[in-house]
Amino acid sequence: xxxxxxxxxxxxxxxxxxxxxxxxxxxxxxxxxxxxxxxxxxxxxxxxxxxxxxxxxxxxxxxxxxxxxxxxxxxxxxxxxxxxxxxxxxxxxxxxxxxxxxxxxxxxxxxxxxxxxxxxxxxxxxxxxxxxxxxxxxxxxxxxxxxxxxxxxxxxxxxxxxxxxxxxxxxxxxxxxxxxxxxxxxxxxxxxxxxxxxxxxxxxxxxxxxxxxxxxxxxxxxxxxxxxxxxxxxxxxxxxxxxxxxxxxxxxxxxxxxxxxxxxxxxxxxxxxxxxxxxxxxxxxxxxxxxxxxxxxxxxxxxxxxxxxxxxxxxxxxxxxxxxxxxxxxxxxxxxxxxxxxxxxxxxxxxxxxxxxxxxxxxxxxxxxxxxxxxxxxxxxxxxxxxxxxxxxxxxxxxxxxxxxxxxxxxxxxxxxxxxxxxxxxxxxxxxxxxxxxxxxxxxxxxxxxxxxxxxxxxxxxxxxxxxxxxxxxxxxxxxxxxxxxxxxxxxxxxxxxxxxxxxxxxxxxxxxxxxxxxxxxxxxxxxxxxxxxxxxxxxxxxxxxxxxxxxxxxxxxxxxxxxxx
Amino acid sequence: xxxxxxxxxxxxxxxxxxxxxxxxxxxxxxxxxxxxxxxxxxxxxxxxxxxxxxxxxxxxxxxxxxxxxxxxxxxxxxxxxxxxxxxxxxxxxxxxxxxxxxxxxxxxxxxxxxxxxxxxxxxxxxxxxxxxxxxxxxxxxxxxxxxxxxxxxxxxxxxxxxxxxxxxxxxxxxxxx
Numbered sequence: 001x002x003x004x005x006x007x008x009x010x011x012x013x014x015x016x017x018x019x020x021x022x023x024x025x026x027x028x029x030x031x032x033x034x035x036x037x038x039x040x041x042x043x044x045x046x047x048x049x050x051x052x053x054x055x056x057x058x059x060x061x062x063x064x065x066x067x068x069x070x071x072x073x074x075x076x077x078x079x080x081x082x083x084x085x086x087x088x089x090x091x092x093x094x095x096x097x098x099x100x101x102x103x104x105x106x107x108x109x110x111x112x113x114x115x116x117x118x119x120x121x122x123x124x125x126x127x128x129x130x131x132x133x134x135x136x137x138x139x140x141x142x143x144x145x146x147x148x149x150x151x152x153x154x155x156x157x158x159x160x161x162x163x164x165x166x167x168x169x170x171x172x173x174x175x176x177x178x179x180x181x182x183x184x185x186x187x188x189x190x191x192x193x194x195x196x197x198x199x200x201x202x203x204x205x206x207x208x209x210x211x212x213x214x215x216x217x218x219x220x221x222x223x224x225x226x227x228x229x230x231x232x233x234x235x236x237x238x239x240x241x242x243x244x245x246x247x248x249x250x251x252x253x254x255x256x257x258x259x260x261x262x263x264x265x266x267x268x269x270x271x272x273x274x275x276x277x278x279x280x281x282x283x284x285x286x287x288x289x290x291x292x293x294x295x296x297x298x299x300x301x302x303x304x305x306x307x308x309x310x311x312x313x314x315x316x317x318x319x320x321x322x323x324x325x326x327x328x329x330x331x332x333x334x335x336x337x338x339x340x341x342x343x344x345x346x347x348x349x350x351x352x353x354x355x356x357x358x359x360x361x362x363x364x365x366x367x368x369x370x371x372x373x374x375x376x377x378x379x380x381x382x383x384x385x386x387x388x389x390x391x392x393x394x395x396x397x398x399x400x401x402x403x404x405x406x407x408x409x410x411x412x413x414x415x416x417x418x419x420x421x422x423x424x425x426x427x428x429x430x431x432x433x434x435x436x437x438x439x440x441x442x443x444x445x446x447x448x449x450x451x452x453x454x455x456x457x458x459x460x461x462x463x464x465x466x467x468x469x470x471x472x473x474x475x476x477x478x479x480x481x482x483x484x485x486x487x488x489x490x491x492x493x494x495x496x497x498x499x500x501x502x503x504x505x506x507x508x509x510x511x512x513x514x515x516x517x518x519x520x521x522x523x524x525x526x527x528x529x530x531x532x533x534x535x536x537x538x539x540x541x542x543x544x545x546x547x548x549x550x551x552x553x554x555x556x557x558x559x560x561x562x563x564x565x566x
Numbered sequence: 567x568x569x570x571x572x573x574x575x576x577x578x579x580x581x582x583x584x585x586x587x588x589x590x591x592x593x594x595x596x597x598x599x600x601x602x603x604x605x606x607x608x609x610x611x612x613x614x615x616x617x618x619x620x621x622x623x624x625x626x627x628x629x630x631x632x633x634x635x636x637x638x639x640x641x642x643x644x645x646x647x648x649x650x651x652x653x654x655x656x657x658x659x660x661x662x663x664x665x666x667x668x669x670x671x672x673x674x675x676x677x678x679x680x681x682x683x684x685x686x687x688x689x690x691x692x693x694x695x696x697x698x699x700x701x702x703x704x705x706x707x708x709x710x711x712x713x714x715x716x717x718x719x720x721x722x723x724x725x726x727x728x729x730x731x732x733x734x735x736x737x738x739x740x741x742x743x
Contacts, residue, residue: 044736045736045737045740048731048732048737048740048742049709049710049711049731049737050688050689050691050709050731050732050737050742051687051688051689052684052688052689052692052742053742056684056688057618190715190718192715192718192719193718193719193720193721193722194718194720197720228711228712228713229712229713229714229718230709230710230711230712230713231709231713232709239711239736240711349720349721350705350720350721350722350723351720352717352718352719352720352721352722354706354707355713355717355718356713356718391687391700391701391704391706392683392684392687392688395683395687395704396683404661404679405591405592405593405657405679405682406591406592406594406654407594407596410593410594410596410598410599410703411598413703413704414598414599414703414704414705417704417705417706418704418705418706
C-alpha cells in the first residue's frame with residue numbers, strides 16, 4: 001500500500017446528490033477536499049434515446065447494480081437472495097451519482113413528516129402507532145430546514161409552482177406545502193395534453209392539483225439549456241444537461257478553485273480511526289492499488305446501502321461491530337418506498353405520453369402526510385400523473401387478462417399502448433424493529449466483501465396505505481374518463497432506489513447513529529449524508545430533502561471549524 | 567452496429583429452427599403486421615447472444631432442447647413439425663407448469679418473451695424492429711432528442727418513423743455499444 005497522503009481537510013466518499021453538493025460547497029468555501037467516486041464521469045454521448053441500452057442493458061447502472069446490489073429476505077427465518085433486476089434498480093455510480101439518470105422529481109417533505117410520531121399520537125392516541133414500529137420525530141423541524149430547501153432550489157433552478165409563500169396561498173401550487181420563504185426559481189416544466197387532462201380531473205374531484213416539482217431546468221439559466229422533453233429521462237442521462245446534477249452544477253466550479261480533487265474509479269474499502277476512535281481518513285482502491293488518505297473530516301455519502309455496508313465493514317479495536325455501531329443501531333430502522341403504479345386506458349385517444357419526463361407531471365398532495373383523515377393507517381403519499389410511457393417498459397404493464405404473447409397481445413398493444421396513461425404513488429413506509437440492513441453471511445462482491453442483506457416485508461399499516469392510495473388513483477382515472485383502470489400488485493419492491501434509514505438521525509445515541517447534522521454520535525470527525533439518516537421515509541421523493549440536510553451540514557462544518565476534528 | 571451475419575453458430579441449425587418457431591408464436595404475422603422473423607426478432611436475439619447477452623447462451627441451448635423434449639413427450643412430434651395451433655398449445659402448457667414441474671423451461675420461455683419484446687420495440691440499430699415495424703404497430707413515433715409542445719398535445723399525430731436514434735444528431739456519430 002502506498003503511504004497515506006496527508007493535509008486534506010475533508011474526504012468525501014461518493015459524489016452523488018449529497019456528496020457532490022457537500023464536496024463542492026466545502027471547497028468553494030475554502031476547505032481542501034478530496035472526493036472519491038467509485039464510478040466515472042459520464043457525458044452526453046452516453047445518453048442516447050435507446051431503450052435497449054438504457055432499460056434492457058442498464059448501461060449506466062449495471063456496474064453498480066451487479067456489483068453492489070443487496071440480497072433480500074422478508075424476515076429473519078429466510079435465506080436472502082440476490083435481487084438481480086436490471087430494470088428497476090435506478091442507481092448508478094458516477095460523478096453526480098444517481099441524479100444523472102433518475103427522474104429528478106424534487107420535493108420538500110411536509111412539516112407533518114418531521115413530527116410524524118407526536119402528531120399521530122396527538123390526533124389518534126399512542127395506540128395508533130403500529131405494533132413493532134419504531135416511528136420517531138425528526139430531531140429538527142421543517143422550519144429548521146426551510147432556508148436550505150430554498151437554497152438548494154435556487155442553486156439548481158428547481159422548477160415548480162409554489163403553494164405557500166410567506167403564508168400567502170398561491171393558487172397554482174400545493175395548498176398543503178409548508179410555508180416557503182421564496183417561490184420556485186423557475187416555472188414548472190411545460191404543461192401537456194396529458195398533464196392538463198389529469199389536472200382537470202383532479203379539480204373535478206375537489207382535489208388540488210399542481211405541477212410536479214423538478215430538479216430539471218424549465219428555462220435556460222446561466223448559459224445552461226432547458227429540458228427538451230425527449231421522453232427518455234429516467235434510466236438515462238440528459239443529453240442537453242438540463243438535469244441539476246452535481247457533476248454539472250457545483251463540482252466544475254469547485255474544481256476550478258483547485259481545492260476539490262475528484263478521483264474516479266476510487267472505491268473506499270474502509271474508514272479508518274485512530275486509537276482514540278476518531279475518524280482519521282479512509283483506505284480506498286484505485287487502479288488495483290490500495291491507498292490511504294488522511295483527513296480531518298470523513299463524509300460518508302455513498303447512498304443508503306453502501307453507507308451502512310461501509311460502516312459495518314470498518315471494524316477496529318474501538319469498534320468491533322462496525323464503525324459508529326457500539327449502539328447496535330447501524331442498519332436499523334430501514335425503510336423503502338414500494339411504488340404503486342396506476343394505469344388507465346382512454347380508448348381512441350392518443351395521449352402522446354411517451355414524450356417528456358416523468359417529472360413533467362400533475363401531482364396531488366391531498367392524501368400525503370396527514371392531509372386527509374384516515375385513522376386506520378399512518379402515512380400517506382403524493383400521487384403523480386407523469387410522462388415517459390416507453391414501449392419497451394410499458395408493454396409489461398398490460399392489465400391482467402392480456403396474454404403475455406401471441407396475436408391477442410399484439411392486438412392489445414396495437415389498440416391500446418398509445419392510449420395508456422399512468423400515475424404513481426410512493427407511500428410513507430414506517431420504520432420497524434425488525435426491518436434492517438446487515439452484512440450477508442454468504443454473498444460477496446467482486447472484492448470478496450459481503451454485500452448488504454435487506455430484511456423487510458410489507459406490514460398491515462403499509463398495505464392499508466397502498467390500498468387506500470390505489471383507490472384514489474382509480475377515482476382519479478375515472479374522473480378523467482378512463483374506460484379501464486388497473487394497478488401494479490401491492491408487493492415489496494425488494495431493492496428500491498428509495499431507501500431510508502440504517503444510520504438514522506436522532507438526539508439519543510441509544511436509538512440513533514448521527515445527530516441532525518449527520519455527525520456520528522460515537523466517532524468524532526465522521527459525517528454521514530443521505531437518506532440513510534432519515535428517521536422516516538415520507539410520501540415524496542427523497543432527494544431534495546437529502547440535499548437540504550447536506551447544505552445545513554456544510555454550514556455547520558464551516559461554522560464549527562476545527563473543534564470538529566479531534 | 568447491426569448484428570453480424572446470422573450464420574454464426576451460437577446455436578445449431580436445429581435449435582435455431584425451434585427458436586424461430588417459438589418467436590413466430592410469440593409475435594405472429596397477422597392483419598396487424600409482419601411476424602417475428604420478418605420484424606427481425608431472431609436476428610436481434612442472435613446478435614445479442616453473440617455479445618451483451620452471451621451469458622444466456624446456455625439458457626437458450628438447454629431451453630430449446632428441453633422444449634423439443636417436452637413437445638416430443640406430450641405430442642409425439644417435434645416442435646417444428648407441429649402446426650401453429652399445436653405449437654401454441656405446447657407453449658401454453660409450459661406457461662402453466664407448476665413450480666416443481668420444470669421451472670427452468672418456464673423461466674426460459676419468460677426469457678424468450680423478454681428478449682422478443684426488446685427486439686420488437688428496441689432501436690432498429692440492434693437488428694430487430696425492422697423498418698420500425700414494432701413502433702408502427704403501437705403508433706409510437708420513434709425516439710428524437712427534441713419534442714415540441716404541439717407534439718405533446720392530445721391526439722396530435724406525428725408521422726411514424728423507423729429512424730434509429732443513431733441516425734439522428736447528435737447521436738449519429740456514435741452507435742450502440
